[in-house]
Amino acid sequence: MAVKKQTKKVLATKPTGKLGILTPGMGAVATTFIAGVMAVNKGLSNPVGSLTQMGRMRIGKRTKKNNQPMISDVVPLQDLKKVVFGGWDIFNDNMYEAAVHADVLDINLLKKLKAPLSKIKPMKAVFDKNYVKKLNGTHVKKAKTKMDLAKELMKDIKKFKKDNKCDRLVMVWCGSTEIYIEESAVHKTIESFEKGLKANSKLIAPSMIYAYAAIKMGIPFANGAPNLSCDIPALIELSKQTQTPIAGKDFKTGQTLMKTILAPGFKARALGISGWFSTNILGNRDGEVLDDPDNFKTKEVSKLGVLEEILEPELYPELYKDFYHKVRINYYPPRGDNKEGWDNIDIKGWLDYPMQIKVDFLCRDSILAAPIVLDLAIFLDLAKRSGMSGIQEWLSFYLKSPQAPKGVKPIHDIFKQLHKLENTLRYVAGEDLINLLGQDYE
Ligand SMILES: NC(=O)c1ccc[n+]([C@@H]2O[C@H](COP(=O)([O-])OP(=O)(O)OC[C@H]3O[C@@H](n4cnc5c(N)ncnc54)[C@H](O)[C@@H]3O)[C@@H](O)[C@H]2O)c1
Numbered sequence: 211m212a213v214k215k216q217t218k219k220v221l222a223t224k225p226t227g228k229l230g231i232l233t234p235g236m237g238a239v240a241t242t243f244i245a246g247v248m249a250v251n252k253g254l255s256n257p258v259g260s261l262t263q264m265g266r267m268r269i270g271k272r273t274k275k276n277n278q279p280m281i282s283d284v285v286p287l288q289d290l291k292k293v294v295f296g297g298w299d300i301f302n303d304n305m306y307e308a309a310v311h312a313d314v315l316d317i318n319l320l321k322k323l324k325a326p327l328s329k330i331k332p333m334k335a336v337f338d339k340n341y342v343k344k345l346n347g348t349h350v351k352k353a354k355t356k357m358d359l360a361k362e363l364m365k366d367i368k369k370f371k372k373d374n375k376c377d378r379l380v381m382v383w384c385g386s387t388e389i390y391i392e393e394s395a396v397h398k399t400i401e402s403f404e405k406g407l408k409a410n411s412k413l414i415a416p417s418m419i420y421a422y423a424a425i426k427m428g429i430p431f432a433n434g435a436p437n438l439s440c441d442i443p444a445l446i447e448l449s450k451q452t453q454t455p456i457a458g459k460d461f462k463t464g465q466t467l468m469k470t471i472l473a474p475g476f477k478a479r480a481l482g483i484s485g486w487f488s489t490n491i492l493g494n495r496d497g498e499v500l501d502d503p504d505n506f507k508t509k510e511v512s513k514l515g516v517l518e519e520i521l522e523p524e525l526y527p528e529l530y531k532d533f534y535h536k537v538r539i540n541y542y543p544p545r546g547d548n549k550e551g552w553d554n555i556d557i558k559g560w561l562d563y564p565m566q567i568k569v570d571f572l573c574r575d576s577i578l579a580a581p582i583v584l585d586l587a588i589f590l591d592l593a594k595r596s597g598m599s600g601i602q603e604w605l606s607f608y609l610k611s612p613q614a615p616k617g618v619k620p621i622h623d624i625f626k627q628l629h630k631l632e633n634t635l636r637y638v639a640g641e642d643l644i645n646l647l648g649q650d651y652e
Pocket of ligand 1: 234239298300312335345383385416417434436460462494496574575576578579
């Protein structure tokens with residue numbers, strides 16, 4: 211039998227030098243991420259939850275030996291030891307103080323990392339209380355227009371890159387959830403957006419100003435919160451123009467992670483659902499911000515879309531029509547970052563007989579979010595080195611409310627998302643895509 215010669219075309223260039231990861235917002239998630247990477251680099255702990263550091267994937271036929279290499283051996287990823295961190299916050303606590311305040315990681319671990327963490331000090335933020343009503347910022351930039359603020363951010367970025375001798379940068383929004391804003395005329399084109407920046411449009415939130423600064427400079431940008439940020443036509447267009455990969459919105463952690471694992475399973479077995487009630491108690495600063503109805507609305511919209519897309523009630527009316535879906539987040543200070551998420555799921559079986567499932571997830575919010583920040587940063591950098599730009603749908607895997615190209619619905623099912631992520635990595639590595647047809651094991 212003639213052997214087909216494979217001409218591998220690897221899209222990604224090799225990473226050289228240092229990668230700078232910038233986070234607007236240096237609170238619980240960002241400090242847990244930064245301290246975590248430092249702990250891993252010192253050999254104190256493992257990067258659990260991170261595919262870029264611990265994941266494997268299949269390459270080649272099932273009959274091939276050793277066909278599950280580490281993802282980091284399939285595609286050229288940035289070495290974690292050559293990553294540096296920076297960012298902005300409205301409080302000027304250094305990263306050690308902020309991590310102690312966040313109270314996520316054990317103080318004994320933090321003490322071992324005190325010297326490098328203390329060296330990282332947030333730059334002055336672009337902040338406006340009208341978008342996050344529960345916070346009062348003191349460490350904040352002042353300028354006449356929002357365009358001037360964007361230019362200030364660009365100056366910060368250039369200085370950071372030079373001071374830290376970085377080869378490349380990525381930015382991941384880890385700031386608070388802003389109030390709910392709907393897409394409107396000012397967000398439509400690059401021109402209308404830039405005009406809005408100069409005219410201080412109320413519809414341009416601080417997170418959009420950071421996104422604009424990064425994308426304008428060709429720096430990959432991911433949005434970990436549910437606010438629009440880069441999910442507007444103007445910034446999507448700009449990202450294509452400047453060849454910048456972008457991804458958003460909202461890190462997929464606790465309850466929504468469970469939903470996108472469980473719901474595809476029920477759907478796959480044609481089990482009906484009549485109701486899904488989700489409630490949470492949470493006591494960190496994120497919980498406090500979300501206690502305001504305008505900020506909660508942004509989160510609620512992000513969380514509610516998930517089931518609708520997975521279950522497709524319009525195609526399966528007997529199983530899912532009018533299913534009741536409710537999501538609540540209650541601020542409860544004693545719990546701190548250790549959230550508890552309850553789900554009551556009313557399902558239907560054979561002949562519509564009802565059953566119930568209860569899930570009680572005692573999770574740790576920032577522990578679940580930190581590896582997502584890392585993977586988004588490392589994969590966005592890979593995307594940039596592979597010449598990819600615009601929305602990176604293959605990173606939906608990490609996001610609660612994934613951005614999708616115009617005219618198509620986002621994919622929420624975590625298994626479909628993983629398949630897309632892995633096939634994208636195979637494509638970048640010049641390997642055969644896996645379509646799970648018979649010839650896979652030939
Ligand atoms: N599991 C999770 O933790 C999780 C999951 C999904 C999304 N998120 C989102 O990630 C974000 C961060 O969560 P967190 O728990 O670290 O919250 P946090 O309150 O501990 O940290 C957010 C930080 O952002 C700062 N900030 C607010 N506006 C800013 C601005 N304009 N510029 C710079 N800094 C600003 C705040 O001062 C604060 O220090 C939130 O939006 C949250 O909704 C978190």
